[in-house]
Structure formats: structure tokens, C-alpha cells
Amino acid sequence: MAETIQQLILDTLDKDGTLKDTRTLVLPGSSEPSATQEYQTTILGALNSLASRDMITYTTQETVSHVLTLEGAQISLEGSHEARVWAALPAKRDGAPVTPKELERKVGFETAKIGQGRAFKNKWIGKEGDGLVKLASSIQDATQLELREVDSTGTLKAGEKALAELRKRKLIAQKRGQWFTVKKGPSFSTSIAKLETDLTIDMLTSGSWKTAQYKKYNFEAEGMPPNGGAFHPLLKVREEIRNIFLEMGFAEMPTSSFVESGFWCFDALFVPQQHPAREVQDTFYLSDPSTSLPPPADYYARIAEVHEHGGYGSTGYRAPWSEAESRKLLLRTHTTASSAAMLWKLAARCRGEGASAEEADAHSGATKGTAGADDDGFRPAKLFSIDRVFRNETMDATHLAEFHQVEGVVADRGLTLADLIGFMRVFFKKMGIENLRFKPAYNPYTEPSLEIFAFHPQLRKWVEVGNSGMFRPEMLEPMGFPKDVHVHGWGIGLERPTMIRYGISNIRTLVGHKVSLEGVEKSPAVRF
């Protein structure tokens, strides 16, 4: 089709010199010219193709024509409302006038309502007793005639005023269109040469490349729509959880330190140096560099002391202490390492080191300086983080060597276990989990410690969703916190709620080289 149209245009130009109006073209397969916009669009394609070879030039003419609206089309077919009302009534001499109610039944509520007024105005109908009768013996339905004219010609001989009236009555609408005037171009010819799109070895060896005609690049062509980026399901769930924290007044802790020392990951948290979690089967250690910079000297001394000999009301572990163990670099096994570093900064003002407290201020959303701080320098804080942690685990359908932890920490005077439990209930409720149970557990750094269980409606059983507790004095007091400052914290995984949310049973479809990219792209947003 496209090629026959091109040929038709070339032949017409050859015969007549110019083609003034493409609406006069009689297209292949039809017997008369057609001015419809579809044809003009097809013609435009042919013109562009010929123009790109300089065979023709063309100019575009804009037109405005009119088309019938749905209502207009109905009137053009069945007559105007007033004509329908007129037709439904008996002539005067036939007696039996039609009551307004009967008229409604005959022609419908709309038509009866709109048509009566106009029919009265035109003196087509009149009243007789309670009813209505025809006055005129025959009528000219001008609206219908006008609409039929618009339908076939796109306009009205009567002119713009009549068109405007029909537009106002929403019986017709404007439609923009275009047609074209075509002239011969510098490379005009009546035969369309095949244009080469590729330079081939054959063309080079035969020398035909010298005379061949080449297809021009179309820099205007629209490219293939590129695939947009997509947030990973874990990021979507992370964003929802982050929003819960933010609306509860929490500030986000910095967690960019994937590599930590044994000191911050374990020692500062009062995890004994002999604890099995610190062994290579459970923790990834760095070989190069393998040793951290020394931790703050005073603080380090207090931590070494509380481990080895006790203090702050504790007997300590009374086991050998190794600085080398403390300085080992590792991939953090929990975000509580970052929480510890943040708490240590938060306690700086209590230690009389205001300057280093400012970093904690910046991350806890507090104003700079001592505003809101107690006399001893302490200022309450609610902090959270959501980031990666690493464990040397045997991998299976639900475990990988790296995963995300969601962690919350609240520091205030006189906090109790009831605060922690109450807080958990509010927090989980915002995630859509209402049924919680708490079970006593053990963490080296919290006492008491609680495992959090939620009832899983699909699995119909209680599943562990998190771990929590009140940080021990052996951890908080060496940092410099006053005795009555209590800190509770809790950690939950990000992967498990995400898998449940998206109905994923194998973690490898979510993370790693077997991840389902389609799944990532199509995963809907999460709303708790």
C-alpha cells in the first residue's frame, strides 16, 4: 500500500507538475477522492519517505472540520428531540391529546423534556385541555438537516454562526486535520530506486557502492522505549519500614561501615571474646588489612576491664583478654555494631566531650548544642537503621551469607521492659502484625532479652520475627551514660517479611545471581 501511494504521488506530479491538494488524490482501490484524516495520515507517511530522498517537497495545510458527537449522530439518524416530540403527538382533529406523562413514556424523559420547549417555540405543537397536540401539519427538522450536512462535508454552508450554535449544543465537535501541497524535488523521478541500508562486502568488491543510493538516517525516528529502572522488593519494604520509624519520631543512624572491628561488633557489646559467634565459622574476618586502628584509649581500657575483671556491679567474664582479638577487622555480623558506635557518641556529652556529641546530634535529629539536654549532658534519643550484615552461614533456601537487619534503639531515663514491649506492639501493628508474643531469650548484650513471635495467619503458627532487649550496664556505663539511662533495642530481618509479602519461598529468587529480574521489575509497591 505504502509503495503504491508513493508511486501514485510521483505519477501525478509527472503528469500535472504539482499536486495542489492531496485530498484530491484518488487512492488505489477507491473510486473517488477521500478527504478523511486517516487517508491524509497514510499519505503523509508516503510524502515523508519520498521527501527523505529529495524526490519531492511538500507543505502542510491545517484544516479545522467538524464531526458529530454521539448525541449529534443520534439526532442525525432519528431526528431532533423537538421533531420526535412532534411526531409522537396526534394531529388536532384526531382528538385524544397526549398527556405530558404519556409523552414521556413514548419518547423518553430526556427527549420529552428538551423537545417540548423547542417544539412549542417553533409552534409545532400546542396545548389542548390537559394534553398536547400537533399544530403544524408538517415540519422541517433544521437541526437534523444541519447535522447530516456536517456529517458528510465536515462543515455548514450556513457558516460559522450555525456551527457555533451546534457546538454549544454539544451536537458537533471540532476536529483538526491536515492536507498537503506537493512539488517535485531535486531528485525527482517516477521510479523509486531501492535504497541500500547497509554497505556489504559484495558492494565493495563489485564497486556498486559508488552508484548505489543509500537510505538516509532518520534522526527524527523515535527509538525503542528503554526499560525504566525498578526498585528491588527489599528496597520497597525497607522504605515502608523506614516510614514507620520516621513517623514515630526516629532518626536514621549512619550504617555505611560494613567493615568493623571486633571491638565495636562484640567487645563494646560485652560479647565475651570466647563467644562462639566470634569464630570463623560464623564471622567473616578480613585478611588485608586485618587490623583496625586503635579504639578510643580510655573507653577501650574500661571495656577491657569490665570484660576481664568486671565493674558497674558486674563480675565480668574473668577470662583472658586479647587486644589482638579486639582489633581484628571483620564484616559486621549485626547492625548493633553501628548502634553501639552511635550510643558511644550520644554519651559524649555525659563524658564531658561535647564536640564529639555533635555527630550524634546530627543523626538523632536533635538541635546542635545542649538544648534539651539534662544537667549531666544526657539527651534522649530514638534511632534506627536498616542495612546489610554478614554471617558465615551455610546457605539454603532461606539463608544467605548477607542479609538486612532492621534495628531500633531508644535511650531515655528510667525506661523499662514494659516500654520495650509496648513499643514493639505499636511498631508491629503499623506493619500489620497485631498478634505478638514475647519469650525470654539470651543475648550477651541485653538483659532481659526477649524473642518476638508473631502469629502467621497463612502458616497458622507462631513464627519468630525479631530479637530484643534492654542493653546491659556493662555496655552502657563504660560509654559514660548515667546509671538511670536505660536503652532498649530490637532487631528484625528485612528478608523474611519481604519474602512473605511477595510470596517468595526461595531467597535466591530475591537476592543473588539467580534473582528474577522480571519479578523485580513487576513487583508492586508495598503498603503496610
Ligand SMILES: N[C@@H](Cc1ccccc1)C(=O)O
Ligand atoms: N543484634 C541482634 C538484634 C538485637 C538488637 C538490639 C537489641 C537486642 C537484639 C541480632 O542480631 O539478632
